[in-house]
Amino acid sequence: MALDNAGDARFSRRAMKAEMLDAETELKLAYAWRDERCEASLHRLINAYMRLAISMASKFRRYGAPMNDLIQEAGLGLMKAADKFDPDRGVRFSTYAVWWIKASIQDHVMRNWSMVRTGSTSSQKSLFFNMRRVQARLEREAQQRGEALDRHQLHQMISTEIGVPLNDVEMMHGRLSGSDFSLNATQSAEDEGREWIDALEDDGAQAEEIVENNHDTAQMREWLLGAMNALNERERFIVRERKLLDEPRTLESLGNELGLSKERIRQLEAAAFQKMRKTLEANSSEVHAFLM
Numbered sequence: 001m002a003l004d005n006a007g008d009a010r011f012s013r014r015a016m017k018a019e020m021l022d023a024e025t026e027l028k029l030a031y032a033w034r035d036e037r038c039e040a041s042l043h044r045l046i047n048a049y050m051r052l053a054i055s056m057a058s059k060f061r062r063y064g065a066p067m068n069d070l071i072q073e074a075g076l077g078l079m080k081a082a083d084k085f086d087p088d089r090g091v092r093f094s095t096y097a098v099w100w101i102k103a104s105i106q107d108h109v110m111r112n113w114s115m116v117r118t119g120s121t122s123s124q125k126s127l128f129f130n131m132r133r134v135q136a137r138l139e140r141e142a143q144q145r146g147e148a149l150d151r152h153q154l155h156q157m158i159s160t161e162i163g164v165p166l167n168d169v170e171m172m173h174g175r176l177s178g179s180d181f182s183l184n185a186t187q188s189a190e191d192e193g194r195e196w197i198d199a200l201e202d203d204g205a206q207a208e209e210i211v212e213n214n215h216d217t218a219q220m221r222e223w224l225l226g227a228m229n230a231l232n233e234r235e236r237f238i239v240r241e242r243k244l245l246d247e248p249r250t251l252e253s254l255g256n257e258l259g260l261s262k263e264r265i266r267q268l269e270a271a272a273f274q275k276m277r278k279t280l281e282a283n284s285s286e287v288h289a290f291l292m
Contacts, residue, residue: 030087077104227276235272
């Protein structure tokens with residue numbers, strides 16, 4: 001959806017006039033798309049949050065990319081978010097969409113900034129951050145041995161040391177032979193201290209995963225505590241001693257303490273787990289799927 005300047009302005013004005021969705025309406029639209037593949041609901045959800053995409057796109061204008069390109073990339077990220085959003089997670093769509101929009105825009109900026117393209121894959125980034133250090137060490141060690149390494153030998157040794165193809169080493173050497181560009185340099189005077197290194201892809205857990213995992217952990221803990229509270233005191237004691245200790249107790253040791261046989265302890269434990277299962281399943285079908 002290529003936009004000219006006038007079209008860009010009209011599109012932005014329309015987006016800013018779009019409806020504001022409350023949480024309940026947002027969930028209904030998300031469920032309608034996920035469960036019924038209702039395109040009208042999907043379009044309504046996307047249109048309502050296009051102002052968010054445009055707002056985020058405007059923050060990347062300082063990188064030199066045309067604003068209409070940034071808006072298109074932000075829109076693509078918003079569409080991906082709407083398509084993948086799971087309303088059962090309990091996270092607002094706007095929170096979920098921010099990560100996808102930002103990732104889409106940053107990917108576009110990185111593809112179009114030659115200085116940042118120095119390292120795009122994980123192996124290239126490893127090479128970028130380590131090549132000069134490894135090269136200096138290899139040259140120092142060769143000098144101590146009284147040897148002189150030519151460029152091909154040096155590149156081959158770097159390739160082996162870092163574990164990347166020789167072609168990557170030679171390409172990176174060409175890029176690094178130019179003037180240095182510090183990834184810790186501030187991107188612009190308007191950027192409030194943001195550094196170029198912040199734009200590099202992070203191989204660790206992404207914001208989306210962190211939000212979902214934290215929410216899932218908290219929700220599961222709440223469900224389990226509720227299920228434990230549904231047990232009587234003896235059942236809670238058996239479950240706690242058998243499953244929640246670093247060194248779980250045996251059926252025999254619990255039987256001796258409670259004055260019961262091992263078989264009776266096993267029966268009580270099984271009954272407690274069955275009671276917990278029913279409590280959890282009553283709370284959410286998602287828990288049922290998790291337990292199966």
